[in-house]
Amino acid sequence: MMRTRTAVSIAVAVVVAWLAIGAFAGPYSGKLAEVSTNDNASFLPAEAEATKAQNLAKGFVDRETTPALVVYERAGGVTDADKARAAADAQKFAQIQGVVTPLSPPIPSQDGQALQVVVPIDSAEGDQIRSVTDQLRTIAGTDAGGLSVHVAGPAGILSDLVEVFSSIDGPLLLVTLAVVLVILLIVYRSPILWIIPLLAAGMSYTMAAVAVYFMTKADLIKLNGQSQGILTVLVFGAGTDYALLMIARYREELHHHARPVDAMKAAWRGAAPAILASGLTVIAGLLCLLLSSLNSNRSLGPVSAVGIGATLIVMLTLLPALLLLGGRWAFWPRVPRDDDQPSVGRIWRPVGRFVGRRARPVWLGTSLVLVALAFGLTQLGATKLGQTEQFTQNTDSKIGQEVINRHFPGGQGSPVTIFTTTDTATQVAAAAKGVSGVTAVQPLPAQGGPGGSGAPGGSGQPGQGQPGQPGQGQPGQPGQGQPEPAPKVVDGRVQLQATLAAPADSQQAEETVRKIRTAVHAVPGAQAVVGGFTAIDLDTADASVRDRNVIIPVVLAVIAVILALLLRSIVAPLLLIVTVVLSFLATLGLCSLLFTYVFGFPGVDAAFPLFAFVFLVALGIDYNIFLMTRVREESGKAGTRTGVLRGLVVTGGVITSAGVVLAATFSALAVLPLVVLVEIGVAVAAGVLLDTIIVRSLLVPALTYDIGRKMWWPSALSRADATEEGNRRDRAVEQL
Incomplete structure (x- = not known):
């Protein structure tokens, strides 16, 4: 009795402590928008040419x-x-x-x-x-x-x-909470139990928000609206997943222990390693984004990692304390009894038998399905999103830009800025004019100038200034019979403004900027630097490609190492990585079809493939960790093939529920009228469902069952099964 009282007292103290922390941290969850920034130029690496142009431009303007x-x-x-x-x-x-x-x-x-x-x-x-x-x-x-x-x-x-982005703290949070609440009510069918994981997930978000707020305030990271939205759904999705796993194990142990205290100890010992391994794997994958050359990508890593870290701490402390205080009656009306007969979802024993009897056809068939979906990749990224195309709604700026595109040269209002030496200005201007797609090139005048501020585009920020059309007598431009104004000179350099024929945020404009750079860089002694709105987009896209090529292999290597340490095997991690990558490719293929034929999106954001990969691989591996850690545990007791089927049956319901929760929470991103967030939400939702329904339920169990104990090579488990089942595959099915 004293042990129970002591445990309850500790649980009460833990809950009170967390509530006190939450009372302090709560207000900061609504302040993230105050410290976020959404200027693409601020995210470019210092070595980017557009960044160098931006720095040079500061000398040509007062502000x-x-x-x-x-x-x-x-x-x-x-x-x-x-x-x-x-x-x-x-x-x-x-x-x-x-x-x-x-x-x-x-x-x-x-x-x-x-x-x-x-x-x-x-x-x-x-x-x-x-x-x-x-x-x-x-x-x-x-x-x-x-x-x-x-x-x-x-x-x-x-x-x-x-x-x-200012609406993220409101509608997105409310929609996410509503989605999680509905799913928890469906999963538990209890008027009480849903409160516990939702309270723990809310505390996780509060802790993550306050940490991110102070890190951004201290200028340790840069936060943008995209990272803010992802943080919300990631914490609630992952937090609910971890809660489902802990609660499922607790319910299972309540069937084996008379006292909830003993059941919770057993549940914590059984579930905590899987939850911790899962969280650390996700954190490691997200922190690989620190290798990004883009500040926006680099900040998303620690922002999301902080969210997962806060979630781990809460779910391994506050959640068990709340469950212990709730006892058996938290599960009412389906109260688990000490009857040594844990209930298993009715569909999972038949699924286990099916996998055991048709293992090879199952993993071959599911692999072919995923490969077929991956062929949709041929249509992904055929076009990129322009600045105005990133909205799913017809905003005022989007409609206005369409008007400008109809009646003015596409790049008017967003000139390409070219900085060169005074001695080579004439040659550089001629080289730029000779590029197909350039309609006009004018120097920044020493006095007056387009826009009336004396500095059109002088700051190097996107689209600044307004070069007029030659021969029309517009302000700041020489009309017919007017003398050419003297260019402004700063530290021996002049600034040229090139107007493009194509819209400044189009692919045609980016190709024109590439040609301009090639042409002006070829002028001897020019030291030409090309910047502006289109150049920022171009350098961002190029940096995204570089990041994708560098970060993806690193993420795979990091996750493979973690899996090898967790499963004490080399074969299992490699095969799991292959299945997750196959699932990722299939998801991108499916998404390319959905984006084109269902949503009608004009293209994909340059950073979409990298974000989709990091989240799908890091989160998708979660379900394999949940499954395979239990399979390994059961394999040590009854042999690999029996362990595979037992692990599948026992974890089937909770992992599927966790996948549905995570998919639904990321789908909540669709409430924000931004194409890139909708694309990320759809990709993660589709990928998680593929992982939980096909990869984790069929492909991985069937592949593991077919390979048998060799899956655990080189550990001792690969050399001797506990039941010496040998090659008798039917015995495992009979024991299910």
């Missing part, structure tokens, strides 16, 4: 700006009244705090159907840009009398992104 492009469109052609309205709006725009003045007059399109006002905004911070953009939209108004008005450009896109 950095991000332009908003206010565009007016009338299908029959803009009227004099429309021009007067746009000019009046421009005067009002100039009075907004944060707008860099003076502003240039409205710029007409060559077809006469649109006007454009460039509004440079002080790039102090994202919140200020959003505030100014909102005021621009209020002044400009909405469609009226056939004239449509939209605020686009980098500032418009960033404002819409900030608005999307």
